[in-house]
Amino acid sequence: MRTPRRTVAAVAIAAALATVATSAAPAAASTTAAAPGNGPVTAAAAPSAPGGVVLRAQRRAAAQPKLPAAYDHTAPRGSFFGPTSVWKQDVRKAPVNPRSAAMVAGLHRQVTTLYNGVAAFNVSNYSTNVYTVSGAQRRVDVAFDDCQKKKYTPAGLLGAGGQFTGVPIPDDAVPARGSDGQLTIYSPSTDQLWEFWRAKRVDGRWQACWGGRIDAVSTSPGYFSGGFGAAATGLSFSAGAIGIKDVQAGSIDHALSLQIVEPKKWTTFSWPAQRSDGFSTDPDAIPEGLRLRLDPAVDVESLKLTPIGKMVARAAQKYGFIVTDKAGAVALTAESGTATANATGVDPWPALMRGKPHYEIMRGFPWDKLQALPENYGKP
Numbered sequence: 001m002r003t004p005r006r007t008v009a010a011v012a013i014a015a016a017l018a019t020v021a022t023s024a025a026p027a028a029a030s031t032t033a034a035a036p037g038n039g040p041v042t043a044a045a046a047p048s049a050p051g052g053v054v055l056r057a058q059r060r061a062a063a064q065p066k067l068p069a070a071y072d073h074t075a076p077r078g079s080f081f082g083p084t085s086v087w088k089q090d091v092r093k094a095p096v097n098p099r100s101a102a103m104v105a106g107l108h109r110q111v112t113t114l115y116n117g118v119a120a121f122n123v124s125n126y127s128t129n130v131y132t133v134s135g136a137q138r139r140v141d142v143a144f145d146d147c148q149k150k151k152y153t154p155a156g157l158l159g160a161g162g163q164f165t166g167v168p169i170p171d172d173a174v175p176a177r178g179s180d181g182q183l184t185i186y187s188p189s190t191d192q193l194w195e196f197w198r199a200k201r202v203d204g205r206w207q208a209c210w211g212g213r214i215d216a217v218s219t220s221p222g223y224f225s226g227g228f229g230a231a232a233t234g235l236s237f238s239a240g241a242i243g244i245k246d247v248q249a250g251s252i253d254h255a256l257s258l259q260i261v262e263p264k265k266w267t268t269f270s271w272p273a274q275r276s277d278g279f280s281t282d283p284d285a286i287p288e289g290l291r292l293r294l295d296p297a298v299d300v301e302s303l304k305l306t307p308i309g310k311m312v313a314r315a316a317q318k319y320g321f322i323v324t325d326k327a328g329a330v331a332l333t334a335e336s337g338t339a340t341a342n343a344t345g346v347d348p349w350p351a352l353m354r355g356k357p358h359y360e361i362m363r364g365f366p367w368d369k370l371q372a373l374p375e376n377y378g379k380p
Contacts, residue, residue, distance in 0.1 A: 077245035102284035120331035125178035135189035137168035234274030259327035293320035
């Protein structure tokens with residue numbers, strides 16, 4: 001569905017993020033007029049304490065960024081999805097694909113022959129902004145933008161129960177930078193997730209070229225059905241992104257999305273992918289949806305990697321990579337910092353990357369030490 005387009009393109013503020021309310025009743029799903037407004041959340045009165053303690057607490061609170069009450073402009077740590085999803089499976093003891101060596105050699109070549117031999121860390125462009133909203137967030141309908149010239153509106157997109165109907169998007173939300181314009185909305189109180197491709201606000205109304213909704217996120221396997229979803233595979237685009245809160249916590253506790261340059265032709269794909277936009281006819285090309293892991297025998301602590309690179313390596317050993325899309329470079333996706341910067345004036349990534357440019361974050365990663373898992377690994 002999507003064409004090759006990804007190229008290599010302050011302080012941690014977790015304590016400043018407002019707690020997202022989850023106790024409010026969900027808004028009506030099919031109308032904007034009946035949905036509750038994005039009103040203030042009133043905090044309970046503080047317990048009695050010595051005057052000096054209260055004054056200091058008030059001063060600290062006043063110094064924090066003023067955030068909208070109905071949403072948090074970052075993804076939750078770990079994953080949107082529950083322990084039974086494809087994003088949370090421990091693959092350290094999984095068998096190895098008999099063609100693993102050839103597949104990994106092809107992937108290693110794709111890394112080393114492009115962009116100074118370093119895989120992309122897509123944080124400035126071709127990433128996604130994530131808004132975690134409460135049940136109080138006003139819901140709106142997203143219009144269909146026929147940017148691919150389909151000349152028809154796909155069934156199931158609009159109308160009652162449609163993928164683009166009744167979406168709790170904050171008015172001041174911003175899509176991630178880059179032509180993909182990715183935008184993710186997560187509603188814990190209703191257990192729903194929306195992902196949009198080429199999202200934008202035109203004359204006060206949201207529209208998108210494609211995307212979809214997942215209901216019952218906590219028990220979902222982690223992908224869209226019915227041909228919907230922002231990634232070419234139908235897998236959740238944002239679930240495999242390296243989150244701001246992941247890096248702030250020092251641990252990535254989920255599988256990682258991996259985009260590659262030469263995925264196998266679209267007629268062959270591996271579960272959990274639901275579809276593919278691959279093109280390679282090489283018999284050892286990696287099909288979209290295939291899972292790979294870093295050899296569990298690799299001593300990650302001895303590797304000369306950036307701190308984020310080591311977090312990626314540990315996650316790649318336990319949860320692995322899932323090939324979710326094709327791109328102009330082998331690339332990992334990180335949650336964009338533009339949503340945070342738009343709300344607070346501070347992009348957290350420069351501090352989290354410790355002064356390294358994004359195109360150096362994955363330098364030294366041992367791509368040749370990956371292991372491909374069998375096709376359709378873990379399929380029920």
